Amino acid sequence: VTDKLKKKKYSPSLFVVHFGLKGSWPGIPHHMILLGPRYKGLLDDIYDNGVLPNDFSLYLHHPTVTDPEMAPEGYSTFYVLAPVPHQGKLPIDWDEMGPIYKKRILDEIGQRLIPDIHERIVTSFHYTPQDFGTDLNAHLGSAFSLEPLLTQSAWFRVHNRDDVIENLYFVGAGTHPGAGIPGVVGSAKATAELMIEDMG
Ligand SMILES: Cc1cc2nc3c(=O)[nH]c(=O)nc-3n(C[C@H](O)[C@H](O)[C@H](O)COP(=O)(O)OP(=O)(O)OC[C@H]3O[C@@H](n4cnc5c(N)ncnc54)[C@H](O)[C@@H]3O)c2cc1C
Known part of the structure; x- marks a missing residue:
């Protein structure tokens, strides 16, 4: 890691x-x-x-x-x-x-x-x-976390749900979709949806 x-x-x-x-x-x-x-x-x-x-x-x-x-x-x-x-x-x-x-x-x-x-x-x-x-x-x-390069954007950015460790979620500027208030609020929604989905 x-x-x-x-x-x-x-x-x-x-x-x-x-x-x-x-x-x-x-x-x-x-x-x-x-x-x-x-x-x-x-x-x-x-x-x-x-x-x-x-x-x-x-x-x-x-x-x-x-x-x-x-x-x-x-x-x-x-x-x-x-x-x-x-x-x-x-x-x-x-x-x-x-x-x-x-x-x-x-x-x-x-x-x-x-x-x-x-x-x-x-x-x-x-x-x-x-x-x-x-x-x-x-x-x-860094003020805006990961640089929004093509190789660090969209699917290549940190996933909101960890691919390996169960019950580990990420949210905020360094995750999908990215930095800035609209991006961060978007990531909070995406992460919350995944958590709700996992809780059935
Ligand atoms: C000066 C400035 C101007 C900006 N202007 C705009 C703008 O006009 N429009 C726009 O869309 N975006 C703007 N941004 C970007 C936007 O503010 C950020 O992308 C956004 O706030 C990131 O949100 P976040 O929740 O990921 O991180 P943050 O808002 O940084 O929140 C992370 C929080 O976690 C806390 N923390 C860290 N480590 C720990 C720990 N170990 N335990 C507990 N707490 C911890 C920190 O203290 C912090 O409060 C601006 C940023 C700056 C710095």
């Missing part, structure tokens, strides 16, 4: 900065993607080369534009997410790198959207690949 697991490929990890700002930004939508200058090179660095990129493609989440009650009056909440290599590809000390990378990402948002971001921050924290590993037990800090 260990040899089989070693051959699996895992999806990248994420570096996430949550922050609260003084002020409101009606012009920044609930979901936004800030594309960086590179596309394939960036993905190669994250997926294959295990390089922590200096350029970013960022997802920016801004829930207070939809529901202002998510922050005190006159304040806004955001999170920004940057895909980064998992810890198998890039085994660095995130306690050291985290604050540096956080500043780089906030600087980028400052340059592109909110020029005085650093003066407006009232609270913030960041979540690293290391945190995915220690907090959530995510193997290698």
Whole structure:
């Protein structure tokens, strides 16, 4: 089993900065993607080369534009997410790198959207690949479990009912059909159906 697991490929990890700002930004939508200058090179660095990129493609989440009650009056909440290599590809000390990378990402948002971001921050924290590993037990800090390659998808993904050991079931992002909330809910339904079937 260990040899089989070693051959699996895992999806990248994420570096996430949550922050609260003084002020409101009606012009920044609930979901936004800030594309960086590179596309394939960036993905190669994250997926294959295990390089922590200096350029970013960022997802920016801004829930207070939809529901202002998510922050005190006159304040806004955001999170920004940057895909980064998992810890198998890039085994660095995130306690050291985290604050540096956080500043780089906030600087980028400052340059592109909110020029005085650093003066407006009232609270913030960041979540690293290391945190995915220690907090959530995510193997290698991978944020989306097994990479959805053809050879790790559909029938080739972890089966919801074990093929060998009786009464052993699997559920969640690493199983069929895959990661993401709709996939995970789908896997829970599929696993529950199999369990009910086995109970007759
Ligand atoms: C920042 C971010 C943004 C995302 N955005 C989206 C999005 O917009 N849309 C979307 O569809 N998906 C999104 N996803 C992906 C989605 O959140 C995941 O695919 C999904 O939550 C995985 O569900 P899961 O139940 O498999 O695992 P998890 O939600 O990780 O749950 C596993 C749980 O098991 C616990 N656990 C681990 N080991 C043990 C143990 N030994 N004993 C007891 N408990 C244990 C963990 O603490 C955790 O609570 C996002 C993910 C991240 C990280």
